[in-house]
Amino acid sequence: MHIRLSDPIVGRIAVTDGISEEALLMLRDAGHEIELKHFETSELNEGILSNFDAVVVRSATMMTGDVIRASVSEEGGIKFIGRAGVGVDNIDVEVATELGVVVCNTPGSSTRSVVELTIGHLIASTRNIPRADRTLRNGEWAKATLKGTEIGGKRLGLIGFGKIARGVANIASSMGMEIHAYDPYVDADIIDSAVYTMHNDIDEIFRICTHISIHCNLSDETRHLVNSRRLSLMGGIGADGTECGNHLVSCARGGIIDETAAFDALHSGQLSSLALDVFETEPVDDCPLLHHENFHGTPHIAASTIEAQSRISREITVQLLEFFEGERPSSALN
Amino acid sequence: MHIRLSDPIVGRIAVTDGISEEALLMLRDAGHEIELKHFETSELNEGILSNFDAVVVRSATMMTGDVIRASVSEEGGIKFIGRAGVGVDNIDVEVATELGVVVCNTPGSSTRSVVELTIGHLIASTRNIPRADRTLRNGEWAKATLKGTEIGGKRLGLIGFGKIARGVANIASSMGMEIHAYDPYVDADIIDSAVYTMHNDIDEIFRICTHISIHCNLSDETRHLVNSRRLSLMGGIGADGTECGNHLVSCARGGIIDETAAFDALHSGQLSSLALDVFETEPVDDCPLLHHENFHGTPHIAASTIEAQSRISREITVQLLEFFEGERPSSALN
Numbered sequence: 001m002h003i004r005l006s007d008p009i010v011g012r013i014a015v016t017d018g019i020s021e022e023a024l025l026m027l028r029d030a031g032h033e034i035e036l037k038h039f040e041t042s043e044l045n046e047g048i049l050s051n052f053d054a055v056v057v058r059s060a061t062m063m064t065g066d067v068i069r070a071s072v073s074e075e076g077g078i079k080f081i082g083r084a085g086v087g088v089d090n091i092d093v094e095v096a097t098e099l100g101v102v103v104c105n106t107p108g109s110s111t112r113s114v115v116e117l118t119i120g121h122l123i124a125s126t127r128n129i130p131r132a133d134r135t136l137r138n139g140e141w142a143k144a145t146l147k148g149t150e151i152g153g154k155r156l157g158l159i160g161f162g163k164i165a166r167g168v169a170n171i172a173s174s175m176g177m178e179i180h181a182y183d184p185y186v187d188a189d190i191i192d193s194a195v196y197t198m199h200n201d202i203d204e205i206f207r208i209c210t211h212i213s214i215h216c217n218l219s220d221e222t223r224h225l226v227n228s229r230r231l232s233l234m235g236g237i238g239a240d241g242t243e244c245g246n247h248l249v250s251c252a253r254g255g256i257i258d259e260t261a262a263f264d265a266l267h268s269g270q271l272s273s274l275a276l277d278v279f280e281t282e283p284v285d286d287c288p289l290l291h292h293e294n295f296h297g298t299p300h301i302a303a304s305t306i307e308a309q310s311r312i313s314r315e316i317t318v319q320l321l322e323f324f325e326g327e328r329p330s331s332a333l334n
Numbered sequence: 335m336h337i338r339l340s341d342p343i344v345g346r347i348a349v350t351d352g353i354s355e356e357a358l359l360m361l362r363d364a365g366h367e368i369e370l371k372h373f374e375t376s377e378l379n380e381g382i383l384s385n386f387d388a389v390v391v392r393s394a395t396m397m398t399g400d401v402i403r404a405s406v407s408e409e410g411g412i413k414f415i416g417r418a419g420v421g422v423d424n425i426d427v428e429v430a431t432e433l434g435v436v437v438c439n440t441p442g443s444s445t446r447s448v449v450e451l452t453i454g455h456l457i458a459s460t461r462n463i464p465r466a467d468r469t470l471r472n473g474e475w476a477k478a479t480l481k482g483t484e485i486g487g488k489r490l491g492l493i494g495f496g497k498i499a500r501g502v503a504n505i506a507s508s509m510g511m512e513i514h515a516y517d518p519y520v521d522a523d524i525i526d527s528a529v530y531t532m533h534n535d536i537d538e539i540f541r542i543c544t545h546i547s548i549h550c551n552l553s554d555e556t557r558h559l560v561n562s563r564r565l566s567l568m569g570g571i572g573a574d575g576t577e578c579g580n581h582l583v584s585c586a587r588g589g590i591i592d593e594t595a596a597f598d599a600l601h602s603g604q605l606s607s608l609a610l611d612v613f614e615t616e617p618v619d620d621c622p623l624l625h626h627e628n629f630h631g632t633p634h635i636a637a638s639t640i641e642a643q644s645r646i647s648r649e650i651t652v653q654l655l656e657f658f659e660g661e662r663p664s665s666a667l668n
Binding site: 112113117119121130135136137147170175240291297306 | 446447450451453454455457458460461462463464466467468469470471475476477480481482483484485486487504505508509510574576577578616617618624625630631632633634635638639640641642643
């Protein structure tokens with residue numbers, strides 16, 4: 001990489017899952033040709049992207065190894081995959097690397113939005129907000145049956161301890177929670193131990209925490225990381241002695257929590273609440289969780305804020321402009 | 335007050351809106367006779383409480399001037415009204431004072447619970463959590479129409495700046511909000527101006543803030559304090575330039591917000607969201623707000639947590655024991 005062409009080149013860019021107006025203008029101003037269109041899987045597999053120099057996706061377009069191979073032709077094809085967002089589990093980065101295709105994401109752009117939704121989901125769970133609203137709309141005044149618990153004085157376990165989890169930790173700590181985290185990819189020594197306790201054993205998080213929030217990537221290693229056995233370790237008694245039950249939140253990726261195990265735990269009462277922004281199958285189909293009164297969910301909207309989308313569009317645009325200027329994009333993953 | 339009897343006396347205590355088992359045990363252990371029963375308004379007006387030495391209420395029992403007068407007889411009657419909770423708008427403190435009846439509440443016991451619910455309602459509003467859950471349960475995947483906004487970078491206006499509002503301010507500030515407050519009963523000089531800006535003009539709060547949370551008492555002065563005119567002052571553009579709309583939350587008391595004005599503002603789009611734990615009429619009857627998709631509510635559950643109820647019961651018990659020991663209860667309001 002680090003190639004510097006004598007003249008900036010312009011290219012054909014496919015934007016398959018949308019981008020902001022502002023970003024479109026910036027790219028077009030720089031002379032690029034933008035095609036704003038969602039393609040079917042069959043079109044992707046047949047190599048429709050080989051007509052482009054770069055593609056910008058969100059999470060809806062699956063850039064599998066086969067799709068990437070079909071997108072690269074002898075005459076050219078894509079040299080850049082931009083993920084407008086954070087998670088690249090819909091992109092086969094290994095195949096892209098083999099074929100010399102740069103993959104970029106926008107790692108910090110949605111952090112604040114995801115942090116806020118996580119805190120919102122946590123309190124919505126412990127205070128029964130969606131259920132309370134549902135009963136009000138049904139004409140019931142369910143005050144007597146909607147007793148909640150405080151998050152202050154409880155232990156919050158964070159599975160994965162990157163930027164988002166640390167943001168959640170700082171706010172939860174300011175709300176009086178005790179923070180415990182597990183992340184084998186983070187060096188415990190660099191963490192400020194005044195606010196967080198890092199653990200080497202994920203099971204320990206489940207044993208000592210009554211509130212757990214998921215913040216890792218989806219990978220073969222993390223698929224069904226939250227399973228029946230681990231859920232059964234949760235004790236349901238807060239660090240302050242309150243019988244607060246067990247609460248689980250995920251705004252990370254569907255598939256990390258085994259939804260069948262989570263449903264069973266809700267059903268048995270082992271989980272007092274479950275709040276999900278992400279699901280094993282999206283869009284959600286006939287997921288039994290949706291009928292449980294102690295579940296509530298949102299349709300993968302953790303980064304769906306005006307602010308995050310604006311930052312994402314600006315950041316991916318900067319990456320594209322850097323790439324076409326012959327620079328190595330600052331958020332290149334390969 | 336400050337009377338010290340030679341021997342502690344025991345008394346008959348009516349508990350009309352419930353109390354914890356733990357508190358009951360403590361009071362009975364001290365020799366008091368407890369009647370745990372909710373009375374009808376007609377019974378209260380006919381003086382049924384004159385058979386007791388003290389009464390402990392929550393918000394459901396209306397201790398009007400007439401009820402208090404009827405509760406005091408020549409032979410005795412109540413000498414103590416304990417409010418298990420914070421707001422005493424259901425107690426005519428003036429009449430109680432005239433008749434020499436001590437009124438106590440438990441001012442700090444539910445602070446943390448109310449603070450947490452306020453933050454929860456704020457994020458549930460800006461991220462459409464109850465609406466999102468409703469669409470999921472209806473089988474819709476409404477990701478595209480549920481774009482929210484961040485609270486970080488916005489101005490939060492707090493009407494009333496007591497303990498609860500300050501708790502909200504500290505957390506909201508840690509989440510990146512800029513805090514503005516109005517409270518004519520708080521000395522601006524004693525407030526840490528690094529975190530909060532105090533204003534002398536309530537209208538200024540509405541002019542500069544996109545997010546407003548109510549934390550004052552209900553009184554003749556505060557009834558319909560939030561009206562059409564003030565709501566129309568809100569600008570809808572965040573301090574960070576985001577078109578975030580206007581958001582209003584109240585976990586204080588019904589009646590401070592003019593619900594008809596709030597409904598009109600939701601209907602016109604002047605308010606993007608409204609979240610209420612308290613209503614002009616409780617239990618809520620056929621309030622039109624309940625049918626608006628940008629409203630969500632909870633049935634007066636801000637203090638309905640295991641922790642707050644336990645603290646409330648313990649604190650009111652301590653006040654009662656102090657009173658019957660001949661001491662001035664530490665939280666006496668008159």
